[in-house]
Amino acid sequence: MSPPKDHRFRRRVTAWDVARAAGVNQSVVSRAFNAGSRVAPETRERLLAIAKELGYAPNALARGLLTGRTRLIGITTVQINSEISSRLLQNLGLGLLSVDLHPLLLPLSPQGVLADEIHRLFTFDVDALVLVSAAISPALVEACTAWGRPVILLNRVAPGHRLHSIRTDDYGGGRLAAQHLLERGAQSLAFVSGPADATNVQARRDGFFAAAEAAGQPPPRIVAGDFAYPSGVVAGRTLLGGPGRPDAVFCANDVMALGLMDVARELGIRIPGDLQVVGFDDITAASFAGYSLTTLRHDLDIVAAETVALLADLQRDGEASLVDRVVSARLIDRRSTHDL
Amino acid sequence: MSPPKDHRFRRRVTAWDVARAAGVNQSVVSRAFNAGSRVAPETRERLLAIAKELGYAPNALARGLLTGRTRLIGITTVQINSEISSRLLQNLGLGLLSVDLHPLLLPLSPQGVLADEIHRLFTFDVDALVLVSAAISPALVEACTAWGRPVILLNRVAPGHRLHSIRTDDYGGGRLAAQHLLERGAQSLAFVSGPADATNVQARRDGFFAAAEAAGQPPPRIVAGDFAYPSGVVAGRTLLGGPGRPDAVFCANDVMALGLMDVARELGIRIPGDLQVVGFDDITAASFAGYSLTTLRHDLDIVAAETVALLADLQRDGEASLVDRVVSARLIDRRSTHDL
DNA sequence: CTGAAAGCGCTTACAG
DNA sequence: CTGAAAGCGCTTACAG
Structure with missing residues (x-):
């Protein structure tokens, strides 16, 4: 087999160049770069040195095409x-x-x-x-x-x-949220939901509700959200602005929980005194001193x-x-x- | 040229399969998929239909290997x-x-x-x-x-x-920060820095200092930071906890500004009454109601x-x-x- | 407009 | 251990 002709678009350093410089066949160069192949150790070293000098490294595309990996x-x-x-x-x-x-x-x-x-x-x-x-x-x-x-x-x-x-x-996380809130004396729970098509939100809610029920609680109130901060603010106004305010809220993610906490601060509702909040995700802002949000961490x-x-x-x-x-x-x- | 033999690892649908099914040469299949090439329109359509049925699409790796793109x-x-x-x-x-x-x-x-x-x-x-x-x-x-x-x-x-x-x-952003603060009556400026190896932090600082100087201000005080929230908290304690407190701080990024604001809140320092703060980045949290941080937005x-x-x-x-x-x-x- | 062939840069049986 | 060859799946001059 003969070395390739000049390339149409650009000239790369190929295994042929190394082979030519070393006076060996191109296939030996290939073997030098493949751990599993039989090459004389000294040949391999010599080829690797020449390759380095020439700036050669095997083309991953060509290799992939051939090996199927x-x-x-x-x-x-x-x-x-x-x-x-x-x-x-x-x-x-x-x-x-x-x-x-x-x-x-x-x-x-x-x-x-x-x-x-x-x-x-x-x-x-x-x-x-x-x-x-x-x-x-x-x-x-x-x-x-x-x-x-x-x-x-x-x-x-x-x-x-x-x-x-x-x-x-997510289900286990939802359960933990409810158990934690109830342990700390929560009497009326609420849940701020996320986008309807996210299967993990459903699991968080289901776990939360299951643990509440297991503890003999009535089903928590649900408010819709979409994972974004403004929807947490809206949920906060809905839940905290009117009568029948819950004393513990589990939000489907942290960002909404932060929005809800900002509303609470605005309304003069004390956290955790008047209201406990749990989020999900453990984003950076959850640990900010201004929030210090209890949450469920993804590993x-x-x-x-x-x-x-x-x-x-x-x-x-x-x-x-x-x-x-x-x-x-x-x-x-x-x-x-x-x-x- | 003959069609390829069976593949060692797995059998893909190739241009040959389409060619065989259509009774044309493989090169015609290739042309059908390349906008620039001459193929009879009806041939192209027929080939495209067959390709679709067979689930064929040109292999990007092989194409790349050949075209150099x-x-x-x-x-x-x-x-x-x-x-x-x-x-x-x-x-x-x-x-x-x-x-x-x-x-x-x-x-x-x-x-x-x-x-x-x-x-x-x-x-x-x-x-x-x-x-x-x-x-x-x-x-x-x-x-x-x-x-x-x-x-x-x-x-x-x-x-x-x-x-x-x-x-x-970044330089222009730094200038804007200083000008904005001075326009609002700031008397003593400070700057919270970022990692030393980030060239953009230097530019922000230089712009900030240049605009301060242009307005006849003494060089702002500098406190070191590393872009992370805790370093903003530390900077906040340093700047706000002792005597000679500045009335306006420009932070090299938003996250540190939030840390500094949390310290101010803790110390009972009112923002913007006692202290003005400007960040850089416009991250999501900057617009949270609990912060509402003035900042410089990257486009x-x-x-x-x-x-x-x-x-x-x-x-x-x-x-x-x-x-x-x-x-x-x-x-x-x-x-x-x-x-x- | 279509076919036959060469070639991209490699890996891997197959001989020797 | 090394060489010669075939082939991965494609594109693109070159003929006809």
Whole structure:
């Protein structure tokens, strides 16, 4: 086989250049860069040195095309800019790099339809897919199934499908919230909800209600929210402005809880004296001195680490038995439920 | 040329399958998928229909290998989990997809050395590189220069090098902060700084000091910070706890300003009556009712849009003249400097 | 307009 | 242990 002709667009340093400089066949260069291959140790060292000098490194695309393993992991996420998603993405990305896997991103606007866009990742031949906090539509499940490679859902579930799932225990977190509030003497509970299509919000609510019922409480009052700060303010005005004010509120996320706390401050309602508040997420602002919000913490490093471990296994073994890992949420006890 | 044999690892649907099903040559299938190529319109339609049925789409890796354009854009960022970085990443990613470019992520831990890791992106043959708020070391500049393809710095500069730069006007923002505070009657200014290696912090400080001097003020007092909330609290205690308390503070970012405001609240110092505060970034929490922080807003959508436009140009033309775009920061006037 | 062929940069059986 | 060759899935001159 002969060395390649000049490239149309640009000239890269290739294995042929190294081979020529070393006076060996190109395939030997390839072997020098593949741990498993038989090469004379001194040959390998010599080739590696020449490669370094020439600035050569194997082209990952060509390798991927040939081996069927691109080491590319498709990651798709709506709202990278939410604190939880972005922290998860950071942890995940760092973990992937540590096992020589590379995140190819497919960010989606909230209005975007994932099932339509997902094919972009397929054309790049990603080895696996990680869906971060994305809504899982039937069309999406179908596309993933037809695709035939591993898919991991983060903080979402799609029961009855061959999709791996790694997630925070939202139900357990909801239970903890109710138990904690009741232990501290709460008499009338309320819940501020999130977007209707987020399956994890439902789980948080269900856990909260179940624990309340188990303690002999009537069903908590529910106020709608959409995860954003202003909806927490609105919920606060609704719950705290009129008669029948609850003495304990569990918000489906922290940001809304902060809005509700700001309303309480405005109305002169003392926290935790007159009102206890619990959030979910443990965002940075929850620990600010001005709030000190008790909340349920996602263990995102665990979620990320488990995801990376699973992906590394899949690279080795091709397939793995279906994973459904639930990471428990931890209650972070702060002043919004707890006087110093 | 004959159709390929069975693949070692898995069988994809290829252009050959479509060609066989349609009774044409594989090259015709390729042309059907390339807008610029001559194919009989009816042939194209027929092929597209068959492709759809078979679930065929051209493999982006093979295409990239051949054309020298992968449509992959390397994006590297330290701390995706900071609100500004993650919002920038979200905007950027969305913009890239809209021009059929794909973000390959290289996240870095704060201790990570970018110059060492950057080669990973080179092996994937990315068409260009975008560095988000990364420290630009000489080694990094050298690696990028040797690589020879376009590099865009976001919110950083590296004067004297062939690296494009698109950034917020930090200096101008610093000036605006000082002017705004002085207009509102501030008598003694202070500045809470950020990490020493962030070039944008220096620019904010320089602008702030320059405008103070231009107004005949003595140089503001400086307190060190590191961008994190606790350092804002410490700065607050330092500045507000002792004698010679300033009546106006400009913080290098919002998070520290919030820490300082929480200290003021604790000490019973009224904002803006006794103390005016200005931040930088306009993070979500700055607009919370409990803070209502006046701040300088990055126009991240503009930064992202300009970046995408530049990358799209580069795809078309190969090279472009060096871009150094400065996007002005906008003062967002809230209650921390302004009674209702 | 379509077909046959070369080639992108690599990996991996297959000989020797 | 090394060389020669085939092939991953595509694009693009080159003929006809």
